[in-house]
Amino acid sequence: NAGVTQTPKFQVLKTGQSMTLQCAQDMNHNSMYWYRQDPGMGLRLIYYSASEGTTDKGEVPNGYNVSRLNKREFSLRLESAAPSQTSVYFCASRGQGLRNQPQHFGDGTRLSIL
């Protein structure tokens, strides 16, 4: 009963390094999302994928890229990490068919950029 799995759970990077955050869901959901959480700002949408093969920008996409590798997996890449990208990153997924489907969240990746 894994749900949404994010790896790694913690990571420390140096400015300028690159990294890919992994997300996988086992609920056969069509839609997947990446958010960042910062104190006092709630969660802000970085990118989302409405279905396999499509990706779109959210509220704060600058400095990030995404790949919807298949229906299960949605990765987030930082090409050149900056201290402003220190945050907690959450992946979420949502099923289709009914409009009232809620999003299901992973446990987060805590990323520090030095």
Place this chain on the structure above:
Amino acid sequence: AQSVTQLDSQVPVFEEAPVELRCNYSSSVSVYLFWYVQYPNQGLQLLLKYLSGSTLVKGINGFEAEFNKSQTSFHLRKPSVHISDTAEYFCAVRALNAGGTSYGKLTFGQGTILTVHP
């Protein structure tokens, strides 16, 4: 575009006291409304949701929320809190676009940290 304002960043309360966490939203289209809870070092869990129908919705762990369309509010309440309710709570909205498909994107409020003291 939508926006969500949670009016209190922190709410301290004693155990067994009632609590209300306030949420106001702004949107030019119809919305669904959600409350999520985040326990320390965990992801978000859905507490409850309002889609249509009765304006009073009940969720898990004894929480309930009331949708007030005229005041564009969706306040969360619990009549008697427990120590285990200490967490951060997020209000969120999801808009319906003209075609009825919002791709499920959520707009979150800033969060309210509820601290329950013994």
